[in-house]
Amino acid sequence: MSELLRVFQRCGIEPGDVQGGSLAVRSPIDGAELARVHETSPSQLHEIIATAQAAFAQWRNVPAPVRGELVRLWGEELRQAKKDIGYIVSIEVGKIIEEGLGEVQEGVDICEFALGQSRQLCGRTIVSERPGHRIMEQYHPLGPVAIITAFNFPSAVFAWNAALALVCGDPVIFKPSEKAPLSGLATFKALERAIARFGDRAPRGLAQIVTGKAPLAQSLVESPAIPLVSATGSTRMGRAVGPAVASRFGKRILELGGNNAMVVTPAADLDMALRAILFSAVGTAGQRCTSLRRLIVHRSVKDALLQKLLKAYSTLRIGNPLMPGTLVGPLIDEGAYTALQESIATAKQQGGKVLTGGGRALEKEFPKGFYVHPAIVEMPEQTAIVRHETFAPLLYVLTYDDFDDAIAIHNDVPQGLSSCIFSNDMREVETFISASGSDCGMANVNIGPSGAEIGGAFGGEKETGGDRESGSDAWKQYMRRTTNTINFSKELPLAQGITFA
Ligand code: NAD
Numbered sequence: 176m177s178e179l180l181r182v183f184q185r186c187g188i189e190p191g192d193v194q195g196g197s198l199a200v201r202s203p204i205d206g207a208e209l210a211r212v213h214e215t216s217p218s219q220l221h222e223i224i225a226t227a228q229a230a231f232a233q234w235r236n237v238p239a240p241v242r243g244e245l246v247r248l249w250g251e252e253l254r255q256a257k258k259d260i261g262y263i264v265s266i267e268v269g270k271i272i273e274e275g276l277g278e279v280q281e282g283v284d285i286c287e288f289a290l291g292q293s294r295q296l297c298g299r300t301i302v303s304e305r306p307g308h309r310i311m312e313q314y315h316p317l318g319p320v321a322i323i324t325a326f327n328f329p330s331a332v333f334a335w336n337a338a339l340a341l342v343c344g345d346p347v348i349f350k351p352s353e354k355a356p357l358s359g360l361a362t363f364k365a366l367e368r369a370i371a372r373f374g375d376r377a378p379r380g381l382a383q384i385v386t387g388k389a390p391l392a393q394s395l396v397e398s399p400a401i402p403l404v405s406a407t408g409s410t411r412m413g414r415a416v417g418p419a420v421a422s423r424f425g426k427r428i429l430e431l432g433g434n435n436a437m438v439v440t441p442a443a444d445l446d447m448a449l450r451a452i453l454f455s456a457v458g459t460a461g462q463r464c465t466s467l468r469r470l471i472v473h474r475s476v477k478d479a480l481l482q483k484l485l486k487a488y489s490t491l492r493i494g495n496p497l498m499p500g501t502l503v504g505p506l507i508d509e510g511a512y513t514a515l516q517e518s519i520a521t522a523k524q525q526g527g528k529v530l531t532g533g534g535r536a537l538e539k540e541f542p543k544g545f546y547v548h549p550a551i552v553e554m555p556e557q558t559a560i561v562r563h564e565t566f567a568p569l570l571y572v573l574t575y576d577d578f579d580d581a582i583a584i585h586n587d588v589p590q591g592l593s594s595c596i597f598s599n600d601m602r603e604v605e606t607f608i609s610a611s612g613s614d615c616g617m618a619n620v621n622i623g624p625s626g627a628e629i630g631g632a633f634g635g636e637k638e639t640g641g642d643r644e645s646g647s648d649a650w651k652q653y654m655r656r657t658t659n660t661i662n663f664s665k666e667l668p669l670a671q672g673i674t675f676a
Contacts, residue, residue, distance in 0.1 A: 206543025226380030243293025250286030307664020316344025429640030433592025461568030
């Protein structure tokens, strides 16, 4: 039995789950076929949605702290299976082992967060203008939640959404990316084991998985039986999903593309900035939604920073992500490689100068794997191609003289996910995170734009979608709010002083 089949077995993935299906799953490491997954048919989906609705009728009445116990168990299962799920993430999407493990850790972390949250699903009590009255808010479970995920976080994004949805009283239907269903399946199986341990307090169909391509996701998006659709992926996908959910007055959480920048000022610690640039620009081979794509650097420090950066880029270890010491794994597929080549060609036409990288690496060793030398392209200004998200390790360098211009350049893109400044000047830092600073959902100081913790709300503005998931009060999106006005007097006064007699 191959190592992968043994890992599948330990994760609870049966041979029937990964053989004989119509959806071929390939490893970006060498292009080898890993599995053939069965696609969910429209009639199966119909049944799955009906089961989720029935599950909701029961689950919403289980006390939230008891629901919290389920995600506690899920966290335990994820901890135990961390090495195996992390390995599947690495082999399926090409992340280096450390990042594959880190992704599963995010699942563990959100389970712990959601467990605590299960005792804090609280609304406010508000004073009334009427005597003998009180107003209060309650948060109630919402209904089945569809979770549609992108290839690049095939385990964590499901966990982020499902852990909160489950403690909020909502069943989940998970549609992983067609490029990475195996990591999703392994993460889902850990949840199934937790549900089995939780026993008959969990209704049948509390958590379900469907596999297939965009049309399958579209059926979930269009179903009025699903009050909340959480969709993570490209802006192109969000443009289709957003209006479709809105047309039936559903709720949505859209987590879409980013075009994340770092401003490096003359007051920056350049060595710290260098380390942050490296992790965020070339980590995950530039395939994080929060990857660093634009470096906006002050003219006075540009040469010094670029010198260090080019030296560091020249020593990057590109290769098989399963090998210790590798820092840059492959792109997900040939399409991603072609998109990178097109962006570099366009950048050159728009006045860009390639300072390093962009070409294919390790072609002889992995003819069907798409490895690249991470690219740095210096641009004369923020042209159209810089304003576009290329999902690959392509870093544009832009120069500024005046701090206000740096912020203007920073914000002059359609996306608004993550951002950061490197500076030890208090005025620059505070301006960057102020109302007239970065317009992104996340604005960091002396730390890169990627690698967020689960405690804060995650998400972005503008074409990134405008929604939030994970920490802080993101849980509220998985619930419906009711406002209750309670009269404990013997009178019936009307609001606004109206008399109606
Ligand atoms: P993608 O948009 O191609 O696919 C994402 C998911 O959406 C898949 O499950 C796919 O089947 C589904 N989908 C595609 N078109 C659809 C449609 N019309 N209706 C319903 N579902 C549809 O994205 P990808 O290539 O897998 O992921 C990369 C993109 O995701 C990048 O743009 C990246 O920035 C973004 N991303 C964003 C976040 C975030 O939190 N903001 C996180 C991860 C990835």
